[in-house]
Amino acid sequence: MLEHAHELLDRARRLILSRVERGFEVQTKADGSPVTSVDLEVEQMLREGLEERFPEHGIIGEEFPPHNPGADYQWYIDPIDGTHSFCAGIPLYGTILALHHRGRPELGLIDLPALGERYSASKGQGAWMNGKSIQVGEGVGEPIIATADRAQFQRVGREGALDRIMLRFPHVRAYSDCFGHAMAVRGSAGAMVDFGIRAWDLAASRVLVEEAGGRYEVVHQDGDRFCVILGRPAVVQAVLTCI
């Protein structure tokens, strides 16, 4: 299943980069967030690839209704996480693909097409970036803390948490979306603090960071919006303490 996930993400990356080259349309969704023709095209391609290979599995994706919602195995898809960056031409967007079994994450993948970086993990088998084993490590000096945009904290009424983090840590960077998650998984950031996100935004991150020796905490849930912190255990603890 991991091998198939890699193959699908290879296809997604090629599709995305070809659309960046040629240009694409941007529309606004009912919730005010942007969506592009590329989001729809990539999710459709991933769904078809998964349905063909695993017809009995369920699929939960950002742009289309759930498929087989009662199945034990559920795939999560975010075709372009970081659509705001993607539309603006900022190369820090990516594709998220994850597989959960009865609610437990089994596989987690983040692909960053513009950076040529692929993060993957499977339960009990370690975490990898482009074929190299990765660990969150111990870090040296003041950690970089990656966070969502302030607008995301405001959406769930938690700007105070961001303010406290910025007072405590000198290197707080709004490395939104899956780029921030990836930086925490590889230990480049001490932690990623992502507030107000949805199931497909975080579906790959728990298995990725835990397999890299890190800690994952859901600190708050309000309806379908989650607030999570992931990264080096000591830094996650320090962030939890300060918020």
Added chain:
Amino acid sequence: MLEHAHELLDRARRLILSRVERGFEVQTKADGSPVTSVDLEVEQMLREGLEERFPEHGIIGEEFPPHNPGADYQWYIDPIDGTHSFCAGIPLYGTILALHHRGRPELGLIDLPALGERYSASKGQGAWMNGKSIQVGEGVGEPIIATADRAQFQRVGREGALDRIMLRFPHVRAYSDCFGHAMAVRGSAGAMVDFGIRAWDLAASRVLVEEAGGRYEVVHQDGDRFCVILGRPAVVQAVLTCI
């Protein structure tokens, strides 16, 4: 001279990526900032390339003393801008190379090795990214505002400016260093607000952003530390108004 600058940055990129692959040493400078063996090696290579080709020109670089300080033509070198990111494994560092004539910027180049992006401009000849003409453009919706880390604003006692920017703009991202400058030059960010930086950090940015149709403002100077804002004219104006 632009052609020679491109050739030197091609060599710098190859050198940097080979050192990332093989690993490198990190030390701490007198001012507490990190420096690596790669910073020294890249600046040495660039200096040798410039001295050989333009023996009468001056060179001002981050890691070594000035060369020919009285010359009309002065090259500025920052071998690795974003050393903190570079050491942490965050792919948003880059090399800056610029040429000024009697204090007026003539050439500006930013190379982002891990992203494979090269930004270049020469006075009166336009701004380019990987051979494509770029413009800051008009933008749609709320702009992304790139900024230095909070620690940089604190260094010059201007945290208040960052706080006011964060209250006014919902998408403020600490895209520090030349990555933030590049995002403003291509119009992906509405503006880059970089406080507390030195001559080599900003030497390429004025000609880059002006040739891309943007605006460049030095809002403050304290000794050898500069505070600059660059980007789309309307967004630069909005940032100036709110700080």
